[in-house]
Amino acid sequence: MIASIVQFIQRDVTRGVAGTILLKVGSGALAFALFSLAARTMSPDxxxxxxxxxxxxxxxSVVGLVGQEMLLVRFLNEYQVGDQPDLTKGVLLSSLKISSVAMLIAIAAIALVANLRGDWWLLILAVSAYTAVNAGLMLGSQIARSLVSILMGEGNREFFWRVIVVLFLLAVxxxxxxxxxAELITVMTIAMSVGLVAQIIAIARALPNLRSxxxxxxxxxxxxxxxxxxxxSILEAANQxxxxxxxxxxxxxxxxGIYFAASRLANIFAMLSAALYSFGARRLPSLYFSKNHQEFExxxxxxxxxxxxxxxxxLVLIxxxxxxxxNLFGPHFAAQHWVLIVLAIGTAxxxxxxxxxxxxxxTGHERQYVPVVAANVxxxxVGFLVLIPWLGVLGAAISATASLALxxxxxxxxxxRRTGVDPSILVLSRFSASKSGTYAVRVADSGD
Known part of the structure; x- marks a missing residue:
C-alpha cells in the first residue's frame, strides 16, 4: 500500500495536479483573508x-473580453502542436484588438449606469479601472498559462497581488x-497591475520571434x-x-455581504474545479490534438x-x-452557517x-455546452424569485445548489456522449473494475 502511495505521488501528472491545487488553495486562503479583513475594516453596508x-x-470584465480568453486557450494549443507560428501571431493580434475595443465599451456602460444611480465619482472611477485591469489579467493569464507556465498565469492572476492587498488591510x-x-478597490487595482506587467514581460520573452x-x-x-x-463565459460569470x-x-x-462571504468560503470546491481546469487547459488540449489517447486517459x-x-x-471541513x-468575517455572519453548508454541497x-x-x-464542442449553462442561469x-421571499438568503443558497447540481x-x-470521456470521479469505479478499457475520444471537426 505504501509503495502504491509513493508511486502515485511520484507521477508527473499527480505532481502537476497537486501543484496546481496547492496554488489554488493558497490563492483561496489569501482571498479568504482579504475578504474577511475587508469585512472587519468596513461597515456591514x-x-x-x-x-x-x-x-x-x-x-x-468577462463581457468585455468577448470570449477571447477561451479562444486563445483553444487555438494557441492547436497551433503549437501543429507548429504554425503564423497562425499563432494572427490569433494573438486578433484577440488583443477585439478585446481592447469591447472592453472600452463595457467600461463606458458601467460608468454610465453608476452615474445614473448617483454613485460617488471616485467609486465609479475605481470600479472602471479595476474592470480594465482585471480583464487584462484574465486574458494575460490564459496566454501565459499556455506559453509560459501555470505559475506565471495563475500565480499573477490570483496569488501574488492578494499578498499586497492583505498586508494593506492588516495595516488598516x-x-x-x-x-x-472605493479605497479598497483602488488598492486591489494597483496590486493587480503589478501582476499584469509581469505577465506581459514573461509572454514577450516566451513568444518566438514573430516580428518578421x-x-x-x-x-x-x-x-x-x-x-x-x-x-x-458570460453565463459562467453570471453563475458565479x-x-x-x-x-x-x-x-x-x-x-x-453575508451571501458573498458564504459563497467565497464555499468556493473551496470551486477552487478545486478551477485548479483542475487550469491544469487541464494546459495539458489536455495538446494530448487531444496530438491524439495521444493513452496519456489523455x-x-x-x-x-x-x-x-x-x-x-x-x-466537505468534512465545511x-x-x-x-x-x-465568524472570522464578523459575529453577524456566523448565524448564517447553513447558507455556507448548502452552498458548499453544490460546489462539492x-x-x-x-x-x-x-x-x-x-475539444470543439462549445456549442453544446452553452445551452446547459444558460439553463443553469x-x-x-427562477429559484431566487421563488425561494428568497419565502426563505430569505437560505433560499438563494438552495436555488444555487440545486441548479448547479443539475x-x-x-x-x-x-x-x-460527445467526447467518449467521463471526467467525473465515477470514472474511478470503472478503472478499479477493469484496467484494460480505454476511452474512444472523439475529435470534433473544425467547423463545430
Whole structure:
C-alpha cells in the first residue's frame, strides 16, 4: 500500500495536479483573508456595496473580453502542436484588438449606469479601472498559462497581488481605520497591475520571434468559436457573481455581504474545479490534438483520484467548521452557517463532476455546452424569485445548489456522449473494475 502511495505521488501528472491545487488553495486562503479583513475594516453596508460592485466588475470584465480568453486557450494549443507560428501571431493580434475595443465599451456602460444611480465619482472611477485591469489579467493569464507556465498565469492572476492587498488591510485593521469600497478597490487595482506587467514581460520573452513573420488568419473559425465561448463565459460569470447582485437587489446590502462571504468560503470546491481546469487547459488540449489517447486517459484518471480526496476532506471541513469560518468575517455572519453548508454541497457536487466544461470547450464542442449553462442561469434566477421571499438568503443558497447540481449532471452526460470521456470521479469505479478499457475520444471537426 505504501509503495502504491509513493508511486502515485511520484507521477508527473499527480505532481502537476497537486501543484496546481496547492496554488489554488493558497490563492483561496489569501482571498479568504482579504475578504474577511475587508469585512472587519468596513461597515456591514459598506462591505455589501463592495461585494456587489466587485461582482459587477467581474461580469463586465468577462463581457468585455468577448470570449477571447477561451479562444486563445483553444487555438494557441492547436497551433503549437501543429507548429504554425503564423497562425499563432494572427490569433494573438486578433484577440488583443477585439478585446481592447469591447472592453472600452463595457467600461463606458458601467460608468454610465453608476452615474445614473448617483454613485460617488471616485467609486465609479475605481470600479472602471479595476474592470480594465482585471480583464487584462484574465486574458494575460490564459496566454501565459499556455506559453509560459501555470505559475506565471495563475500565480499573477490570483496569488501574488492578494499578498499586497492583505498586508494593506492588516495595516488598516491595526490602525483602527474604516475603509470605504472605493479605497479598497483602488488598492486591489494597483496590486493587480503589478501582476499584469509581469505577465506581459514573461509572454514577450516566451513568444518566438514573430516580428518578421506575417500573420495568417482563420477568421471564420475564430469568429464562430469566440461567439460560443463568449456566451458561455458570460453565463459562467453570471453563475458565479449574479447571485450577490440579486441578493443585494431583493434584500439589502448587509445580507448581500453575508451571501458573498458564504459563497467565497464555499468556493473551496470551486477552487478545486478551477485548479483542475487550469491544469487541464494546459495539458489536455495538446494530448487531444496530438491524439495521444493513452496519456489523455491516464491524466483524467489521476485528476479524478485527486478530486475525490479533496471533495471528501473539504466537505468534512465545511460541515464541522462553518460557524467558526464565518465568524472570522464578523459575529453577524456566523448565524448564517447553513447558507455556507448548502452552498458548499453544490460546489462539492460540481467539483466531483470534474472538468467536463473544460473538456467540451477545449475539444470543439462549445456549442453544446452553452445551452446547459444558460439553463443553469435560468433555473437559478427562477429559484431566487421563488425561494428568497419565502426563505430569505437560505433560499438563494438552495436555488444555487440545486441548479448547479443539475447542470453538473447534464454536462457530464453531454461530455460522455460527445467526447467518449467521463471526467467525473465515477470514472474511478470503472478503472478499479477493469484496467484494460480505454476511452474512444472523439475529435470534433473544425467547423463545430
Amino acid at each position: 459598506g462591505f455589501g456595496i463592495f461585494a456587489t460592485w466587485l461582482s459587477v466588475a467581474q461580469i463586465a 485593521l491595526f490602525g483602527h481605520r474604516q475603509l470605504d469600497p 513573420m506575417s500573420a495568417r488568419s482563420e477568421t471564420s473559425r475564430w469568429r464562430s468559436s469566440a461567439l460560443h465561448f463568449w456566451v458561455a 457573481y449574479l447571485d450577490v447582485i440579486l441578493v443585494y437587489w431583493m434584500l439589502d446590502p448587509t445580507t448581500a 491516464r491524466t483524467l484518471q489521476l485528476m479524478a483520484e485527486v478530486t475525490a480526496l479533496c471533495v471528501v476532506s473539504g 460541515w464541522v467548521g462553518a460557524p467558526y469560518l464565518l 457536487f460540481q467539483a466531483a463532476g470534474g472538468p467536463a466544461a473544460a473538456i467540451l470547450q477545449l 435560468a433555473m437559478r434566477l 447542470a453538473t449532471i447534464a454536462l457530464n452526460i453531454l461530455c460522455r
